[in-house]
Amino acid sequence: MTESSNESDDARKLNDSDQSLESGNTDNEQLSTDPVVNTTDIEPEQTVPSYKRNPAKTDKPAKIKKIVLALVALIVLGFIAYGLYKSNQHSEPKVVTLQGQMQMQQTSIGAKVPGRIAQILVKEGEAVTIGQQLIEMDSPEINAKINQARAGKQMAQSQLDKAENGARPQEIAQAKAAWQANKAASDLAENTYQRVNRLYEEGLMARQKRDEAYAQYQATQDQTEAARLQYDLAKEGARSEDKSAATAQVAQVDAKLEEALVAKEEANLRSPIAGIVDNVIVSAGEVIGQGVPLLTLVNTDEQWVVLNVTETHLNQFAIGQRFMGTIPALSSPEKPYTKQFTVYATSTLSDFATWRPTNNDDGFDVRTFEIKARPTSPDRRIRSGMSVVVRLNSTPVNQTQE
Known part of the structure; x- marks a missing residue:
């Protein structure tokens, strides 16, 4: 209680001093405007300490209040603008x-067979069509295989022709002549055996002679039969099995020849699609292996x-x-x-x-x-x-x- 009363007394004293200061200022202003008066006739007054009051201090709370109100208004306007923005955002997609x-x-073009690149026929950025030759290759191994396959085909074909055509006419005539000669010898041996046999039965010829004549007769009979069969075989020609075997051998050689020709064709690479050459990886003269992209x-x-x-x-x-x-x-x-x-x-x-x-x-x-x-x-x-x-x-x- 004592402290609060002292503070209130100090406040009243400050207010009184401010009022006296204001009244003193007004009196001084009046004295400056009035005529000069003899200061000896005026009673001396109690001297009051002069305090200068700063007018800016009295306006500071008002300015702070205005600033606070302005900030509040800006915040409110910001919330309103944000709400409008979000509403437009939700309304528009x-x-x-x-x-x-x-x-x-x-498409990467690769080599199917190894070899040396002889010539590159296209350039980067060039348009190509389906089947157009791109690269020419040189492969002596493929050429050797082609020649070997062709020689094998000729040999197999000759065997097939022989089997299909059979023996020549001269061979057939020769076989016939051999059969007829053996038949004549067989007839002679038969007649000889019959005469010797009659002499043996009459007791004029030994049994040994008769047996020898009979053996000769049987031998000539077998030779005659063999000659006849040889003559029939020459007329008939080769068996069907031999013909089939010869035909299969020709087909096998044809496949080898075709494989060699396809390898030679694949060595000369052609375009499988229509498009543009994007990148050429190799150069002419290089030796490449199978499957290498070119x-x-x-x-x-x-x-x-x-x-x-x-x-x-x-x-x-x-x-x-x-x-x-x-x-x-x-x-x-x-x-x-x-x-x-x-x-x-x-x-x-x-x-x-x-x-x-x-x-x-x-x-x-x-x-x-x-x-x-x-x-x-x-x-x-x-x-x-x-x-x-x-x-x-x-x-x-x-x-x-x-």
Whole structure:
């Protein structure tokens, strides 16, 4: 209580001093304007200490109040503007930008047979057609195999001709003459045996002589039969089995010859597709092995774009659906280059997760799927690796209706 009373007394003293200071200032002003008066006639007053009052101190609380009110007004206006912005954001669809990459069919041309490159007939950037010769190769081993196969074919063919045509007429006549000579000898031996046998029966010839005549007769009979069979074989020709064997041997040699000719043809590489020569890897004079890539062809008609799309936007890329894409590499500041694409493939399995929640309340993983789409009309100016920008409206999954 004592402290509070002292503080109030001090405050009253300060107020009184301020009032006396103000009254003193007004009196001094009046004295300065009045005529000069003899100071001896004026009674001396008690001297009061002069305090100068700073008028800025009295205005400071008002200024602070105005500043606070202005800040409050700005905060309120900021909240209102933020609310309007969020409402417009919810009312207008959000645009999502996807970046894809163009790809083309690339074919690596390799050697099927080893050899030395004799000549390269195309250059990088040159357009080629199907069946056009690209590289000419020199392979002496293939030429040797071709000559060997041709010689084998001639030998097998002669054996087949012999089997099909049979013996020559001279051989047939010779076989017939041998048969007839043996038949005549057999008839003579038969007659001799009969005479000796009659003499033996009459007792005029020994038994030994009769047996020798009989053995000679039997021998000539066997020789005659063998000559006859040889004559029949010469007339009939080769057996069917021999003919089949000769035919198979000719076919085998033909296959070897065809294999050698195909190897020679494959040595002279030809283009399997129509496109543009992208890269020539080898040079003339190099020796290459089997299966080594020699050059790369690009089919400019086979073009497609690859996009990685999250599952939240996958419903906008169904198979057969079309969308527009911009190719910056072919665009100008005045006119962007746009193409229409048609989706033809969607990956069955997801590639990766683009966002993973930290707890169960945040939602689920957002998976990414690969989308492939072809342009409606291919453009030869498009190159593999060019970027394609696709802009689409973001539609939440929970708002889509079937």
